[in-house]
Amino acid sequence: MIPLFKVAMSEEAPDRVAEVLRCGQLEHGPRVEEFEAALSERLGNPLVTAVNCGTSGLHLALSLVAGQYGGSGGAHEDTGEVLATPLTFEGTNWPILAHGMRIRWVDVDPETLNMDLDDLERKISPSTKAIMVVHWLGYPVDLDRLRGIVDRAERRLGFRPPVIEDCAQAWGATYRGLPLGNHGNTCVYSFQAIKLLTCGGGGLVVLPEEELHRRAVLRRWFGIDRAADRVHGDYDVPEWGFRFPMNDTAAAVGLANLDIVDPLLARHRENAAHYDKELAGVPGVELTERADDREPSFWAYPLKVEDRDAFTRKLAERGIMTSLISRRNDEHTCVAPYRSELPGLDRIQDRIIYVPVGWWLTEEDRSHIVDVIRSGW
Structure with a gap:
């Protein structure tokens, strides 16, 4: 995996x-x-x-x-x-x-x-x-x-x-x-x-x-x-x-x-740039914003996908870990008194998923992830 x-x-x-x-x-x-x-x-x-x-x-x-x-x-x-x-x-x-x-x-x-x-x-x-x-x-x-x-x-x-x-x-x-x-x-x-x-x-x-x-x-x-x-x-x-x-x-x-973090960061960015290029326009996938005035660290790589359950199953079957990372905090019981209407988050909460982008990916890993996503789910 x-x-x-x-x-x-x-x-x-x-x-x-x-x-x-x-x-x-x-x-x-x-x-x-x-x-x-x-x-x-x-x-x-x-x-x-x-x-x-x-x-x-x-x-x-x-x-x-x-x-x-x-x-x-x-x-x-x-x-x-x-x-x-x-x-x-x-x-x-x-x-x-x-x-x-x-x-x-x-x-x-x-x-x-x-x-x-x-x-x-x-x-x-x-x-x-x-x-x-x-x-x-x-x-x-x-x-x-x-x-x-x-x-x-x-x-x-x-x-x-x-x-x-x-x-x-x-x-x-x-x-x-x-x-x-x-x-x-x-x-x-x-x-x-x-x-x-x-x-x-x-x-x-x-x-x-x-x-x-x-x-x-x-x-x-x-x-x-x-x-x-x-x-x-x-x-x-x-x-x-x-x-x-x-x-x-x-x-x-x-x-x-x-002493070792800079080349690791560079690899995260390189992998993210590869995804940005190869996943743009893939049916059922939407990428997040990239603004010219900022340089992200890409701790993980976000996607907004259609039928997220099917997407995660497909990637798991092909040996790729995905995660939601955390539950939206406003849904926890301990903060129930503070709940409010959040239409922007509501529109994407069931579509957000995160895929590997880190320094540990080989070029074969990276290509495999892209190929699996491009093949559909």
Whole structure:
């Protein structure tokens, strides 16, 4: 079976992890700082904070830009709402609930599978605490258009709704020639096991301002300044925080994999370009948008197909794995009070499917996938 995902691991990773284990400093050691420095250089933004997973990063980001965890005025305080997309993994949206805030669902653009920015603009209100966008499968949201929407909201409402970009699937993606994390918003990457750049588990929060970065560094570890004199108990916690730091073994894995990730990313893009060419116009298949101003990472390859059940059966019979990746989040029981009409997502929810596009595909694998799809189902 041709897999949909596969773990990319440098041959150098075991030796780097062994060095950490031998030194005996598994947490709060030098490897995380070294990894952060390397990521800063790669992204072109020095304001980065490594955490233990992408979901922790979203928790931290929400706490920084949308108010204190759980609110600060008591159990009955209206802590506001976060505008979010239901077409994502649950790890994007459950931090909103953990912060005691409501989710207000924004529709999905059938062309991009990202948030429908027209619907977003309609739904920004005085209750909006934050906007959570997802670069789904590593296809960047139109960030210039999003900035214009937020500019207009600021003029209308008298405050600027903060934007958090979930970049979990988007390592290496660019918008207008710049890596995600350079467009004025708080961004969160994931380095989970099957991400293109993996630490086995980990994440990164990328901040747009020095003050937010300073707070993020403190709040990822209980709000405690690690440079303070804790031996004599002579330190203060002005703003409490979480226990979200990345450990040094994860950072060692990440450093090793950072050395190999660029050619892997290039292979994802090469495979996607092949599909774009060979599957265009195939009966029963519709491709998603490709805009000239952005370069996706193609964590997986999306298709909109007719008779999805027959399509998945045909590919499985021919040894090709497919997946829905995640259920639309608004259908879960735990968010039933927030359900709303989402006609864009409704039109495509039964047609979306994802096929393998990764670095592990041989040219024979890639041709086989194309031939099977072109043969019909």
